[in-house]
Amino acid sequence: MKHIALNGLGRIGRLAVRRLGAGAPECLCAVNDPAPLDQVVHLLRRDSVHGPSALPIEGQTESGQDYLILGERRVPLYHALDPALIPFPDETRLVVEASGRFTHRADAARHLKAGVSHVVISAPSPDADLTVIAPVNGAELDLARHRVISNASCTAHATAPMLKILEDAFGLDQAGMSTVHVVTNDQRLLDLPHKDRRRSRAAFQSIIPTTSSAFGALHRVMPTLPTGFGGAAIRVPSLSVNLVDLVATLRRDVDVASLRAAFESAARGPWKGLVALAEPHTVSCDITGRTESVVMDLDLTMTLGKRFVKVFGWHDNETGYAARLCDLVMDLVGRI
Numbered sequence: 001m002k003h004i005a006l007n008g009l010g011r012i013g014r015l016a017v018r019r020l021g022a023g024a025p026e027c028l029c030a031v032n033d034p035a036p037l038d039q040v041v042h043l044l045r046r047d048s049v050h051g052p053s054a055l056p057i058e059g060q061t062e063s064g065q066d067y068l069i070l071g072e073r074r075v076p077l078y079h080a081l082d083p084a085l086i087p088f089p090d091e092t093r094l095v096v097e098a099s100g101r102f103t104h105r106a107d108a109a110r111h112l113k114a115g116v117s118h119v120v121i122s123a124p125s126p127d128a129d130l131t132v133i134a135p136v137n138g139a140e141l142d143l144a145r146h147r148v149i150s151n152a153s154c155t156a157h158a159t160a161p162m163l164k165i166l167e168d169a170f171g172l173d174q175a176g177m178s179t180v181h182v183v184t185n186d187q188r189l190l191d192l193p194h195k196d197r198r199r200s201r202a203a204f205q206s207i208i209p210t211t212s213s214a215f216g217a218l219h220r221v222m223p224t225l226p227t228g229f230g231g232a233a234i235r236v237p238s239l240s241v242n243l244v245d246l247v248a249t250l251r252r253d254v255d256v257a258s259l260r261a262a263f264e265s266a267a268r269g270p271w272k273g274l275v276a277l278a279e280p281h282t283v284s285c286d287i288t289g290r291t292e293s294v295v296m297d298l299d300l301t302m303t304l305g306k307r308f309v310k311v312f313g314w315h316d317n318e319t320g321y322a323a324r325l326c327d328l329v330m331d332l333v334g335r336i
């Protein structure tokens with residue numbers, strides 16, 4: 001049995017624990033977070049966005065060692081701050097780095113010790129061995145060469161299919177994107193210093209324009225993207241579900257019907273399960289808890305010129321991303 005350990009039990013780490021705990025509990029061998037056991041257990045059991053855990057979750061301390069009891073499975077919980085100092089069990093083969101603290105290769109690679117052969121970072125990384133959005137470039141994964149792997153970002157996973165479907169159906173000339181993005185723990189509840197001065201402002205008071213690491217990840221995963229492809233994140237005072245607003249100029253004339261048909265056929269065919277279609281009149285809370293990478297809102301599709309188009313796609317930045325993270329990790333752990 002090949003085993004997975006998880007570092008960082010925040011929004012994404014806890015959803016990954018819930019998902020692995022329910023779907024593949026035998027694979028999860030250890031977790032690490034500086035927070036005390038009782039606080040970790042409390043937040044694993046209850047979630048302000050996603051509700052109570054379906055899986056019974058308890059905490060236990062035995063001979064000074066903390067454990068999470070996830071259903072039938074007992075998993076040690078460590079509290080180290082430095083990846084190199086986490087005493088993950090010998091059977092650990094893959095570490096999911098979900099703390100948000102170690103996104104550079106050299107930092108994440110501190111997990112590579114004893115039997116750990118691979119690390120998956122739950123975020124864009126400037127210098128990971130490979131950035132993967134599995135349905136787009138998963139075939140490039142070479143487990144002998146790629147040891148520290150970035151799973152890109154939630155926004156990148158939502159935007160990549162939108163770009164790829166347009167590219168495959170009509171050819172892509174230029175593109176730009178804004179993500180209307182909910183608050184994350186990298187913002188401030190009230191005004192407090194932050195290196196990004198806009199993120200230093202009270203998150204639930206303002207619309208906060210900021211950067212998105214999705215663009216770098218998308219250029220790494222899709223090297224043929226138009227070089228100017230870029231945009232911004234517009235952070236809004238909401239808890240979950242983002243809306244990607246993508247504009248593009250295409251290489252062929254299109255109308256709204258042909259645009260919609262391309263996304264409908266992709267959602268039924270090669271992208272089934274990852275791309276879905278929204279119900280009419282959707283608003284963000286309708287998408288909470290969805291696990292697809294993107295849910296296209298085809299009613300909002302527009303042509304702004306014969307070849308100039310605008311398309312919109314929703315995604316649950318937490319459950320959608322945690323699902324893609326667990327897909328990748330389960331695929332890798334089956335192969336290493």
Ligand SMILES: NC(=O)c1ccc[n+]([C@@H]2O[C@H](COP(=O)([O-])OP(=O)(O)OC[C@H]3O[C@@H](n4cnc5c(N)ncnc54)[C@H](O)[C@@H]3O)[C@@H](O)[C@H]2O)c1
Binds near residue numbers: 011035082
């Ligand atoms: N929240 C999202 O929507 C989202 C989506 C996709 C990717 N991501 C990425 O996933 C990563 C985690 O994001 P999040 O929103 O879950 O973060 P979070 O702030 O909710 O949680 C971070 C967790 O890491 C723990 N931690 C802090 N220092 C640590 C250390 N030294 N070692 C181990 N754990 C430590 C914290 O106690 C906390 O539990 C980030 O890189 C983020 O960009 C987040």
